[in-house]
Amino acid sequence: MALMGLAANAQTWTPISQHVTGTDFLTGETVSTQEIMVDSGKALLIDYSATWCSWCWVMHQNGVLEAVQESLGDQVQVIWVEADPSTTNPAEITGTGSTRGDWTNGGTVPYPIINDYNFTNITGGTSSVDGYPTVVFISSTGYWCSVYGTDWGFGPYSGSEAVTAITNLIANSPKPGDLMGIKCPAVGKINQPVTFIADYIPIEGATAEWTFQGGNPATATGDTVTSTFDVVGTYNVTLNLTSDAGSYTKNATITIMPYAYYMDFEDETECDNWTYIDADGDGRNWSLGYLRGQGAGHDGSNGLIGSASTYRNSSGQWVALTPDNWFFTDAIELPDNDNLTLTWFEKGQDGTYFAEKYRVYVATAPTIDAATEIGHYTTTKNWVKRAIPLGDYKGQTVYLGFRHYGSTDMFYLDIDDIAVSLEAVVGINSVSDITMSVYPNPASDKLSVKAEGLRQVDILDIAGRVVATSTTNTVDLTGISNGSYIVRVVTNEGTAIDRLSIVK
């Protein structure tokens, strides 16, 4: 008993993904997790099983689910789910076909049976099912943990053991007033407010008090607060939540990167207020979502922005476009810093038809008339980093513009990771031809660098200290700890930088 109590205390609680509904195979009635948890205040015990599964059948024969439903039914609702997408014959549930037997006990089991694997969406879909059976306990407050194999084991167990384990889980599950954590980004931008949210189970009269190492303000009170950091570094954030339910503390860290602006396109909503101009008037323009989720972005990320110079018509034929497509970012307040550098990554998406042409602008308003060209480029089939000094625009409010123009009948122009860096990047030509690649990224013990006219490679920590240096195209990383770093590559043409993660 004591061991089971300890196991329950050690549970990891994960917020549910969504509420779900299903149809009870026995009664035809709708089963709604929202009604059970929110309206009735009950926890859920869900058994994701498969009709062919022998261990599931052992648990069934031992009457584990019945025991929990009958002993704890005022606090817990048991649900049995046929969660194998490949099970298509409902008759297997009542003992006909490829099945272990009658899972309904002649229609007498005291809990609903859901023959729909979509019911697993409450815990994140079938990927949350770690084999059959997977038994999950879900608190009425909306947090779940897996219980089969930890509390109950795979050996002989009984209904009474299950009742004890679930009683302990109810006692230890997240309650109103419990502090679950701090929601905040892992990386913030220098001189820009970072939002922090207290993630706790709702309770009246809770007070959230924050302290921010290196932040302004250094303390704050409220469920959602912001603080701004004006020095690159990694800082501790502490949250204390006090309510009638008690006082809890959680910690987080935030790493502030040396960017005045940074757009990785992983959250499309950050581009909601951008300006798009289809100057050629063909109804086609830059798109944020056309390849989302396929790892097509820079560094294998999912988000990027792209524009096409060809398309496939409804007959399946490729038709050439002559794009003159513009986008302007939101207004960016550039800090008063001589070292400001605009960097981004470009790629022609097709391995053969990759030569896309485009131009880059700084604008005083998000219009073509207010835009000044600062560089023009032709893409290759690889991700290439480009850089332009922006020191001439320090202290100004500007919009960055990209224009897909001058190419036709290629495929897609891809742009990703647009940043305005505060790093001291010197010697870069106004139209930069410096191309470099660093790999692997993340790296562990050794980094390789490819760049024409390479003279020196430095690895800097986020405070700007050089932690490794090399005059060849490899850098020894042994002795450098895990974290975020900057690679500075000095070539005959100038200097370029890139981000680097070191993971041992």
Ligand SMILES: [Ca+2]
């Ligand atoms: Ca167009």
Ligand SMILES: [Ca+2]
């Ligand atoms: Ca991206």
